[in-house]
Amino acid sequence: QVQLVESGGGLVQPGGSLRLSCAASGFTLDHYAIGWFRQAPGKEREGVSCISSSDGSTAYADSVKGRFTISRDNAKNTVYLQMNSLKAEDTAVYYCATPCVWPFDHWGQGTQVTVSS
Numbered sequence: 001q002v003q004l005v006e007s008g009g010g011l012v013q014p015g016g017s018l019r020l021s022c023a024a025s026g027f028t029l030d031h032y033a034i035g036w037f038r039q040a041p042g043k044e045r046e047g048v049s050c051i052s053s054s055d056g057s058t059a060y061a062d063s064v065k066g067r068f069t070i071s072r073d074n075a076k077n078t079v080y081l082q083m084n085s086l087k088a089e090d091t092a093v094y095y096c097a098t099p100c101v102w103p104f105d106h107w108g109q110g111t112q113v114t115v116s117s
Contacts, residue, residue, distance in 0.1 A: 002026035002106055004096050009111030012086055016115070020081040022096030022108060030074040035100035036081045038092035038113075049081060050100035059100075064090075086115045 008020040022034060033053045039045040049070040050059045058070050069082040079096060093110040 004098070004106050004108035006094060006096055006108040006111040009094060009113045011114045011116065013117050014087060014115055016086050017082070017084045018086065018113060020083065020094055020096075020111060020113070022079040022081075024077045024079075028074075029072060029077050029079060029098075032105075033099040034070075034072070034079045035097050036070060036079075037095045037097060038090075039095070039110075040089075040092040043092075045095070047100070048094070051079060083113070086113075088115050091115050 003025045005023045006020060008018060010018060012018055031053055033050060035050040036048040037045050038048050046061065048061050048064055049068055051070045051072055060068060067083065067085045070079065072079045083090065091114050093112050095108050095110045097104045097107045099105065
């Protein structure tokens, strides 16, 4: 069964850090581009970051550039999103998916990130 499972969300103060994980089962992650997306209450889902399958190149939304880093550990079949210098506006449910653009094949269930003092 093909599955993506996110973890690592939680409550963090402004300026803090979190690392999200996207673990795959049923398929090998390094063969696919993987994207991180987020959806804040009352807002549309937006793309945050993407890592390619071919050369590991990465892309980021302007709002997170310089603060977030996407990476993959092929041995663990997992993609990570390191989030630093978190702001209140980063509060959202974060999802991983493959590929990075529509049409999407698989989505995870999401993990809540709340940035608040």
